[in-house]
Amino acid sequence: MKKSMGVTALFTALFLMASSPWAMAERLAIKGSTTVLPIAQKISEAYMVAHPETKISLSGGGSGNGIKAVIDQTANVGNSSRFIKGKEMKMAVAKGVTPVPHRIALDCIVPVVHPDNTVSNLTMTQLKDIYLATITNWKEVGGADKKIVVISRDSSSGTFDAWRGLVMKKERVTPRALTQPSNGGLVTQVATTQGAIAYIALGYLNDEIKALRVDGIKGSAETTLNGRYPISRPLFMFTNGWPTGETLSFINFILSKKGQELVEEAGSIPLY
Amino acid sequence: MTYREHTKGEMIPEGSSRGDRGAAPTDTLTGRGTALGEWVAESSLLIISLISIVVLGLILLFLLMEGLPTFSFVSVKAFILGHLWYPTDEPPDFGILALIMGSISVTLISSLIAVPSGVMTAIYLSEIAPPKMAEILKPAIELLASLPSVVIGFFGMVAVAPLMQRIFDIPTGLNLFTASIMLAFMSIPTICTISEDALRSVPVTYREASMALGATPFETISKVTVPAALSGITTAIILGMSRAIGETMVVLMVAGGAAIIPGSLFDPIRPMPASIASEMGEAPFRGDHYHALFATGITLFLFTILFNILAMSASRRFRLKG
Amino acid sequence: MTFSLSKNRLSGKRGTVQSIWFALFRGAAAINVLALFAVILFMVIQGASAINWAFLTEMPKNSMTEGGILPCIIGTICLALGALAFAFPVGVATAIYLNEYATQGKRVAMIRFAITNLAGVPSVVFGLFGLAFFCTVLKLGVSLLSGALTLGIMSLPVIIGASEEALKTVPNTYREASLGLGASKWQTIFRVVVPSALPGILTGSILALGRAAGETAPIMFTGAVFFTPDLPTSVFDEVMALPYHIYVLATAGTHIGETRPLQYGTALVLIALVLGMNLCAIIVRSRLRNRNRI
DSSP, rough: OHHHHHHHHHHHHHHOOOOOOGGTOOEEEHHHHHHHHHHHHHHHHHHHHOOOTTOEEEEEEEEHEEEEEEETTSSSSEEEEOOOHHHHHHHHHHOOOOOOOEEEEEEEEEEEEEOOHHHHOOOHHHHHHHEEEEEEBBGGSSSOOOOOOEEEEESSSSSHHHHHHTTSOOOOTTTEEEEEEHHHHHHHHHHHHHEEEEEEEEGGTTTTEEEOOOOTOOOHHHHHHHSSSSEEHHHHEEESSSSSSSHHHHHHHHSHHHHHHHHHHSSBBBOO | OOOOOOOOOOOSSSSSOOOOOOOOSSSSSSTTTHHHHHHHHHHHHHHHHHHHHHHHHHHHHHHHHHGGGGGGGOHHHHHHOOEETTTTSOOEEOHHHHHHHHHHHHHHHHHHOOOOOOOHHHHHHIIIOOOHHHHHHHHHHHHHSSSSSHHHHHHIIIIIIIHHHHHHOOOOSSHHHHHHHHHHHHHHHHHHHHHHHHOOOTTTHHHHHHTTTTOOOOHHHHIIIHHHHHHHHHHHHHHHHHHHHHOHHHHHHSOOOOOOOSTTTTBOOHHHHHHHHHHHHTSSSSSSHHHHHHHHHHHHHHHHHHHHHHHHHHHHOOOOOO | OOOOTTTGGOOOOHHHHHHHHHHHHHHHHHHHHHHHHHHHHHHHHGGGGGHOOOOOSSEEEETTTTTOOHHHHHHHHHHHHHHHHHHHHHHHHHIIIIIOOOOOSHHHHHHHHHHHHHHHHHHHHHHHHHHHIIIIOOOOOOOOHHHHHHHHHHHHHHHHHHHHHHHHHHHHHHHHHHHHTOHHHHIIIIIIIIIHHHHHHHHHHHHHHHHHHHHHHHHHHBBSSSOOOOOOOOOOOOOHHHHHHHHHHIIISSOOOOTTTHHHHHHHHHHHHHHHHHHHHHHHHHHHHHHOOO
């Protein structure tokens, strides 16, 4: 019995001692968008090899939480697949925080289908109609007579947000769409589902799936950088004020040649 | 020495309390300064026992605290009966009817599989199987119960869903039907174990009387043993369904995730736990979406409480008078 | 009581009905057992090739597409043990109170009502509670401690149930003998009753430990993270955990196709861990039963 009381007491003590998790160790905390997560992970791994004294902790949570973490100063770097909103900026100012955006990469989102699908090009309007479920059969867009299986990302993902903004023009993706929590999940689904259509980040393309051209333009690093491909957007890392010390060296590393190579490896489009 | 009767028929997870030991001494004969020690011991045990109540209270409190703000931006009626779940749109729609229907449909269909299978297995184990066989099979059923839900979900995703897709020639294997099958295997152990306990608690004399009157073993099972154990079996079924409606990983991984009211067996669905689990990680902290997910949690919790109350009243109402 | 078929061979319609139904009963049992073996066998066949010493002892590498799962194994063990550290003392004390002290009454009824309902709370709701209470209000953040406490309150009803069961199997004569020899109630409970119930209590706790190790939903928002580069050094660190790792690799990973072997391997390790604990508990229990029978 004494022992059990001891354990209880210990836990109570732990409760009381609990303080901010970041106060204990010197480390770089990165949080936010799952679209930026693979980039951040690649960069962090390489960075920690080069700077063994630095410990980087990495978590997802979405763009909103990334920016919020910077505002609340619970993270040094907040990843976001969108720019900061006015509401968030006001909150930051109220807390005396100045979020500074760093454009670290570009994201190009390509519609993909099963490799057996004969369709190879869709217009923006057709894409929108498919995701509105006003087009429900592949024959309506020049393909075989097969039901379209619409697959989308979870509504909290940054990619979904971009798709909604750029393709759906704020109209709603049909509720009948299957949802997957990640790019990888979409690839697996499309590869095993004949009538499927989904949208993924360019870097996730492989030979199990087929990329579609949009308005006749093939999604690639080149068409994204020159602005011709319609479904692309910049990715950001936010810091509190101009970065200094460890954070500065981390941001510099991403923007370096080596860092941008890693961006490409992670499936996004490097800035140069 | 006073004796007390042990509380009977309460539901404790992991089997239950048939071993009624009848009596326990409640007072002591010793005096001599131990009285204070006794009092301290009993009081501290009581205080620790109250932790369960406190925890349940805290769960309720925090669900309400984080969930109720939802109703400042959406009415209860629009929340429960709304068809559209677009939590991140501007303006958002927070209607969880499709999620509720998803949960109910997957629970019902999985029960259609799990109830016969679980109860029949229980009958086999308690009435038919040779003791040696039962001794091997029972642990197997328990091991089935201990398979982590994420493993069952994963198995459903990589093995069962593609199989379904091929067999039924359907657009996707991630749907209501596949989820129901996987979920059934999660509730079968619950149904089976509790039903078996109930069947075993039917006095042997009932069976002997029935057999002596010329009934076949099957007639004895179907007309005597099972009816006599009905309260326990009902409890088992309700608890099995309660487990199914609250199960998260399986529906998250194999149900497809479309927030629609299913119209066919092969429609994808998005039950409440799946929605909470997949969206909570990215919902802005204490934003509308965050609160709405807590409110969904309250709804889910109410369902399981309802199941629990039904189970308790079932076990009380038809309690076997032996 | 079981019916022996050979001695009750029946002819005619009644016999046919019976053999059809008995075949169905037997079939149902067989399907359930087969399902268990199908899942295990599938994971063994698919996952065995991924398992080697390096897989078990290395950190994940290259965005978790290579390397091992050491942090997940450590994380899961820490989470489960942490859960037990909370649930075991509280659960056993509650069971002792309910079984040895409490008379029937409103208070006991309320405690039992709470336990029953706690047992029915969906795992994801525990996760929500952990997030709102441990992570936010107690400011523990996403940490090993938050995750372990969340799992701990979830295991509480299991441990209480198992401990009560064990306490009930202690014959009343033990208590009477001890009291008769002049021991106080407290002495009786801690020198006589609890020691003889201990194996049963431990069995139940191992089962609870296994269950805690396999849970995903309660730790998703409270303790487990996608990736952390080092092993936990304090209870305030975030951890990786086997169940969440499977989920992440299988659905939210960046290279799902390529990491299939890792997924199967991780699932196999988790199954081995959980089933191993359960088998231990089952073996211990059946030994105890046999011993008690004599």
